[in-house]
Amino acid sequence: MDTGYSWVVLTACCCINMLAFGLLKSYGMLLVELLKVYDGGAGTTAMVGSVTSLVMSFIGLFGCTLGEMTTFRKVLLLGGIFQASGLFLSVFVDRLHVMFLTYTVITGIGYGLLISPCATVLNFYFEKRRALASGLLNSASGVGMFIFQYLYGSLFDEYGLKGCLLIISGIVLNNCVAGSLIRQPQQLKEPNVSLIKTPDLNPINACVIFFRKVFKSRFKLFRNLPFALECASLALAQIGYASHFFLYPAFVKGRGFDDTSVVIAMVILSSLEVVCKIILGALADHISPTVLHSIVMLVGGVAAVVVTFTEKLWLLYAYAAITGALPGTFFVFMPPILVRSCGLKNLGASLSTVIVTGALLLAISVPGLGLMADITGNWNLSFRVIGAILFTSGLLMVVDEVKRSNEVNDKMQRDLI
Missing domain, CATH: 1.20.1250.20 (MFS general substrate transporter like domains)
Structure with missing residues (x-):
């Protein structure tokens, strides 16, 4: 439409x-x-x-x-x-x-x-x-x-x-x-989704109905295995990417570079994110968004580990470009992925559940990654963990895509029989 x-x-x-x-x-x-x-x-x-x-x-x-x-x-x-x-x-x-x-x-x-x-x-x-x-x-x-x-x-x-x-x-x-x-x-x-069409509904009952709908719809989502896999994958993607805004400036400065280099790296990351969201968004209308999400996360995870072995500024800039262009686009894939597994009418519940799950985990993980840097004296271990998080996000979406493909094949075989 x-x-x-x-x-x-x-x-x-x-x-x-x-x-x-x-x-x-x-x-x-x-x-x-x-x-x-x-x-x-x-x-x-x-x-x-x-x-x-x-x-x-x-x-x-x-x-x-x-x-x-x-x-x-x-x-x-x-x-x-x-x-x-x-x-x-x-x-x-x-x-x-x-x-x-x-x-x-x-x-x-x-x-x-x-x-x-x-x-x-x-x-x-x-x-x-x-x-x-x-x-x-x-x-x-x-x-x-x-x-x-x-x-x-x-x-x-x-x-x-x-x-x-x-x-x-x-x-x-x-x-x-x-x-x-x-x-x-x-x-x-439809009449059954509106609170305002029941004039005799008192405020207390309206609040009870509202909160019951909010939490019931969220708990019901996790009975759907594809959504559980996708929620875990997308929440991990949120952690792996968003943590760069908190930690990557410190990582670059830890390599001995000045504030100007930090600003350039973050501008590269943000600029590539803006451009590539449109490009990959258009691509996701023709290629499975779960496949694209898996690819960008797996590549981003490998890059986060590799960057810990270099101290060259141009490679730090290259990593910023890769991160913005690939893991930085993950939010684009969320709506089409969730619509396919949960349906359009459940998109609001599923999308907001994924976002709040990722935000809560991010609030816990960023201090933890900072603590790793305090203990080891550098940011290498922290970014290797970020790489593992991004890689796991990609693997979970691979599992989801394989499961979906197997279900489609089984259905086609049953239809032939």
């Missing part, structure tokens, strides 16, 4: 992803300014951003279900209001710890009500080009990251932290405009 309105939805979702996920991925620039203004320590200041990601992932579990039971338009409008409100209230914060309420909680809720529901609703409007649409959507977050990094730098110099947050809070209100363009997909208009 790739109609003219489908591209309107894609444009609106790309705008939302750019203003939400792009801003979230630019937290590193905000972190530097927060350290200057509040002097709260690197650990506490970094936690403001890392916990925001956890809040975003957790709220995503409820945001998708809420969109199915009411409308995605209402959820996206609410998310835009929360994101802008959290940034606006942060203007009046005088102590860093209050940022955990204004930015981490309020803005984090906004991210959760925008990012997962946005990635879910888009797939109801694309069938033939679903992976390409997913690639374009995810590339928008990379574009947003570059834009907000530039904006942060310019606005900090001109207006300071508070003025910058005030201006950006106004910019992200455009999410409400984009969200208002989203119509509820036809597949979700």
Whole structure:
């Protein structure tokens, strides 16, 4: 169902992803300014951003279900209001710890009500080009990251932290405009998914029905073996790739190179991610996304181990390019993979479950990988473990593809008999 309105939805979702996920991925620039203004320590200041990601992932579990039971338009409008409100209230914060309420909680809720529901609703409007649409959507977050990094730098110099947050809070209100363009997909208009069609339903019963639906749908998913394999594989991919944003700068500096080299490496990684998400997204509409996911993860896993044996800068740049171009594209494959195993109507539940699983494991694994570096005195063991994580992600998807192929062959043989 790739109609003219489908591209309107894609444009609106790309705008939302750019203003939400792009801003979230630019937290590193905000972190530097927060350290200057509040002097709260690197650990506490970094936690403001890392916990925001956890809040975003957790709220995503409820945001998708809420969109199915009411409308995605209402959820996206609410998310835009929360994101802008959290940034606006942060203007009046005088102590860093209050940022955990204004930015981490309020803005984090906004991210959760925008990012997962946005990635879910888009797939109801694309069938033939679903992976390409997913690639374009995810590339928008990379574009947003570059834009907000530039904006942060310019606005900090001109207006300071508070003025910058005030201006950006106004910019992200455009999410409400984009969200208002989203119509509820036809597949979700059955009477049994709506809370608002029962006027005598009191708030307590409505909450009970809502939370029961949220958790029941998630537990039911894990009875499906293909989903369990895919969830494990995609969550490991999330750990293996996202950990580079925390650890690869330290890895490059540990090889004796300066901050400029670190910046170049991360720009290469991010740039290749943006471009290759579109390329591999288009390719995944013609080749099995599970096969593509397996290939990029297996190659990325081998590369993460190999890079620990070199100290040449050009090879470190080459590894950054490989990581951005291959493991960096894993999110593109998630919707088509999950739709095939769980069905379109369960995409919101399955997608948000995978994201929150990966986020929780990432919060545990990154400190663990840092501890390995502290114990060994370098980052080699940490990146070999990252390589093993990426390789395991690829192997699990190979198992899933083989199992699926065997089931198809068995069905064809039964039909012939």
